[in-house]
Amino acid sequence: MKIVVTGGLGFIGSHTVVELQNEGFEVVVIDNLSNSSLDVLDGIERITKIKPLFENIDLRNKLAVQNFFKTHHDVAGVIHFAASKAVGESVDDPLLYYENNINALVYVLQEITKLQQANFIFSSSCTVYGQAEKMPITEDASVQPAISPYGNTKQIGEEIIFDVAKVTNLNSVLLRYFNPIGAHSSTEIGELPLGVPQNLVPFITQTAFGLRKELSVFGNDYPTPDGTCIRDYIHVVDLAKAHVIAMQRLLNKRNLDKVEIFNLGTGKGSSVLEVINAFEKVSGQKLPYKIVPRREGDVIMAYANTDKANDVLGWKAAFSLEEALASAWKWEQKVRS
Structure with missing residues (x-):
């Protein structure tokens, strides 16, 4: 079966392509290389011995999207990662986020709902919960007003x-994931942000390697045990496997509703300082860092209740925080060597 993966050369997308090909799917990757590299295709091929078909398309180009699906009218499903994803950047440039994250989604949905089957996995985010009132966060938690334009694009998405599924053949799984980190055990693919990293772990590994002078910890006066923000850090391979399971669920018509929602996380919250300490332990590196003012758009605390994904989807995170950090450090060293 042919599966399209948009943003398939990005961090989570590339790992998902690997897991799809390992399960025997034919994969077509769409990416505009705005935050990724063609080298990732070679990494995927070295792991799976298969090079997926690649199309360099900017999904904001409606005509290009239409032409793609005219050519690939035998698509069985789409996994949609293509989106801008940095909270801080979205605060600074909201129009970029609304154009990229909303327009691209609409254009893809317009085309796949014309196909015989419209199976769609949406890369959502725990940011839709805003600052949830209760921990751990369940799928029933109310969606709070978004703190950032990025979070708002996920809510709108x-x-x-939901609106499209009511009136078309669309069947969809919304995967709300927490904080993806780590790299493939082969060190052939991993997280390699262009420019200054917007996320904690690549900034940690780049600082440990000496590419960055020091790590900035945004605030130590939050109402948490050590004053720093708490997040649920999940290994990217665990996350990738969940996307494959969710797609198989749709293809086999096991979904109970036209649109289903699942949290993807480990169920354990770790503070920024705990992540730094865990990294120092697994890497043997002392990490220089400084406390700086809070960053706009950051919630205090977010970690998942994963019971629904465990019980209904049949998926569970397998890797620990330490294992994920060790893989990220191994990847950083390989990339820089």
Whole structure:
């Protein structure tokens, strides 16, 4: 079966392509290389011995999207990662986020709902919960007003999918994931942000390697045990496997509703300082860092209740925080060597 993966050369997308090919799917990757590299295709091929078909398309180009699906009208499903994803950047440039994250989604949905089957996995985010009132966060938690334009694009994206599914053949799984980190055990693919990293772990590994002078910890006066923000850090390979399971669920018509929602996390929250300490332990590196003012758009605390994904989807995170950090450090060293 042919599966399209948009943003398939990005961090989570590339790992998902590997897991799809390992399960025997034919994969077509769409990516505009705005935050990725063609080298990732070679990494995927070295792991799986298969090079997926690649199309360099900017999904904001409606005509290009239409032409793609005219050519690939035998698509069985789409996994949609293509989106801008940095909270801080979205605060600074909201129009970029609304154009990239909303327009691309609409254009893809317009085309796949014309196909015989419209199976769609949406890369959503725990940011839709805003600052949840209760921990751990369940799928029933109310969606709070978004703190950032990025979070708002994920909320709007989910609303669009629900509306479209009511009146078309669309069947969708919304995967709300927490904080993906780590790299493939082969060190052939991993997280390699262009420019200054917007996420904690690549900034940690780059600082440990000496590419960055020091790590900035945004605030130590939050109402948490050590004053720093708490997040649920999940290994990217665990996350990738969940996307394959979710797609198989749709293809086999096991979904109970036209649109289903699942949290993907480990169920354990770790503070920024705990992540730094865990990294120092697994790497043997002392990490220089400084406390700086809070960053706009950051929630205090977010970690998942994963019971629904465990019980209904049949998926569970397998890797620990330490294992994920060790893989990220191994990847950083390989990339820089």
